Amino acid sequence: MTASQAEDGGRKPATPEFRRQLQDIIPSLRAFARGLCGNRELADDLAQEAMMRAWAARDSFEPGTNFRAWIFMILRNHFYTTIRKNSRMTSWDPEAAERILVQEPAQQHAIHITDVEKALQQLPAEQREMLLLVGAGGASYEEAAEIAGCALGTVKSRLARGRTALAAIINGPDDVVETQRHSNMTDKDVMSTAA
Amino acid sequence: MAERTLSKSKKRESKPMRFVNAVDPDFDPISAALRQMHDGVASEPVPDEFLLLLDQLDARMAEKDKKLS
Numbered sequence: 001m002t003a004s005q006a007e008d009g010g011r012k013p014a015t016p017e018f019r020r021q022l023q024d025i026i027p028s029l030r031a032f033a034r035g036l037c038g039n040r041e042l043a044d045d046l047a048q049e050a051m052m053r054a055w056a057a058r059d060s061f062e063p064g065t066n067f068r069a070w071i072f073m074i075l076r077n078h079f080y081t082t083i084r085k086n087s088r089m090t091s092w093d094p095e096a097a098e099r100i101l102v103q104e105p106a107q108q109h110a111i112h113i114t115d116v117e118k119a120l121q122q123l124p125a126e127q128r129e130m131l132l133l134v135g136a137g138g139a140s141y142e143e144a145a146e147i148a149g150c151a152l153g154t155v156k157s158r159l160a161r162g163r164t165a166l167a168a169i170i171n172g173p174d175d176v177v178e179t180q181r182h183s184n185m186t187d188k189d190v191m192s193t194a195a
Numbered sequence: 196m197a198e199r200t201l202s203k204s205k206k207r208e209s210k211p212m213r214f215v216n217a218v219d220p221d222f223d224p225i226s227a228a229l230r231q232m233h234d235g236v237a238s239e240p241v242p243d244e245f246l247l248l249l250d251q252l253d254a255r256m257a258e259k260d261k262k263l264s
Contacts, residue, residue: 019249026245031236048248055252113235116228135226136233166225 018058021067022051028137032072035132036079038121046082050075068139069146076129076147083125111170119169127162134159 029050033043054061054071061070120128126148133139133147134155144155 019253023246023249026241027237027239028233030239030241031233034236035232044242044244048245051245051248052252111224111228113228113232116225117232131229132233136229138230138233163225170225 015063017063018061022054022071025068025071026051028068029071029075032132032137033075033079035117035120035136036076036125036129037083038117046075046079049078053078066143066146069143072133072147073149080125115170116166119166122169123162123165127158127165130155130158131162131166135163 026047029047030043033046033050034040037043037046050071053074057074061067120131123131129148130144133144134141139147141152141155145152148155150158
C-alpha cells in the first residue's frame, strides 16, 4: 500500500487526535513488529504498512476505544498474511548481536538479550506474539486477547507454553521447572520482581 | 560529619539494582529480557521515514479537501 492508496475517496478526514495517536504509537508498533519478524528493516516496513492501513481504515476506529489494540491487530494480521507469502520475515537480525546483557555474566541467572531474541524466533508465532504483547509490551491479558482475536484462557495457555519453550531453548530442559514456577505467577507479578 | 553521612547515603542510593536481582529468588531473567528488548526498540529515535509518511498522508488529505471545496 502507498500513501496515496491510504488516502482514498469518500472517507471522513483524519482528525488531529487520530494523527497524534498514530504518531505516539510508533515506538511500540516498531517494537512489536521487530519482535514478530526479528528483522529491523522488515519490521519498519511492517509498521509503516500498518500505519497506512490504519489511516485508510480510520472510519472503523471508534474514538475512545483502545487505539493500541486496534492498530496492533492491523499489524499482526498483515504480518501473518505476509509470512505466508515471504519466508524472509522470520530471519534473524544480525545487528541485534550488539545488545547488552540483562545481568552481569557472573550472576547465576545471566542471560543474553540475543539468546532470547533468537529463541523467540524459534517459537510458534502464536506463542511468540503473546510473549511480545504481555511479557515485553506490558499488555493486559484482555488486550492481548482482543489483538489476537482469541479467548482469555488461550492467551494464558499460550503465554505459559511460550515461556516454558523459551526457557528450554535458552537454558536447556533443566530450567523448565523454574520457568513453570514463574508461569504460575501473573505476568504483572513477574514484571514487578524483574523491575 | 554531616557531609560524611550524606556521602554514605549517596553511595547506598547509587548501588546497582542488579545486586538486588541476584539475590531475589523471584527474579525471572526471561521476563526481564523481554521487557528490555521491547524498551530497547521503543526508546530508539523514530526514523524520519515514519514522520514523513504521516506528513504525506496529511498533505494528501489537505489536497483532497482543497479540491472538494
